[in-house]
Amino acid sequence: MKIKYYQIFYRIISITVSILLLQACSMGGQLLKEADSFKNVTKDEIVIVGTIELTPKLQKDEQQLNPSGVIDLFGYGDMNKNRAMIQFNNQPKESDYKVVINPELDKPFFFKVSRDMKYLVEGSVLIEFSRYGNTGKIWLPTWFKVDIRPDDKAIYIGKIKYTRDDFNSITNIELIDDFKNANALFRKKFGKGIKLRKSLVKKI
DSSP: OOOOOHHHHHHHHHHHHHHHHHHHHOOOOOEEEEEEGGGGOOOOOOOOOOEEEEHHHSOOTTOBBOOOOOTTTTTTTTTGTTTEEEESSSSSSSSSEEEEEBBBBBSEEEEETTOOOOOOEEEEEEEETTTEEEEEEOOOOOOOOOOOOTSSEEEEEEEEEEEOTTTOOOEEEEEOOOOHHHHHHHHHHSSSSSSEEOOEEOOO
């Protein structure tokens, strides 16, 4: 049976639109940017400093983020490569409109977040992305609260270390105080004019 050109074109368009919708739904909100200068940090924002560590570390080719037949116009695969997705919210519950950061695993991050976003309510590491959506994730238990004071401009929330088993289930969570190293990196990045206050996350 012959397939007409318009049928092929329709299938391509359908697949493309489906992928775009899947990527948009996967994000479903706002991806926050890392701060490179305090000139772009408003009075209603604060810089959150910390680290998300996964052990054992992701192995080469463990993530499948560039499936064949998928037009990744938004660079969704790249924004998840060796990175976590952590949702912040102004209430201790998940939200349909997700405000997230995507820190690189095992490296200190410096994201600017709205001051009212005091709760870490959802976390994950994407393992597989296909034309059917996010088909594989490592879920990172969060449910943490951050203490933000009115005069804070930057706070250090700690290194959250997740240990996983062979089935990618999290078996242990450890909060590590690595403030000395984080503060040194913070000063190198932003100078000595801004104080970084230690404010380790607390379990909700």
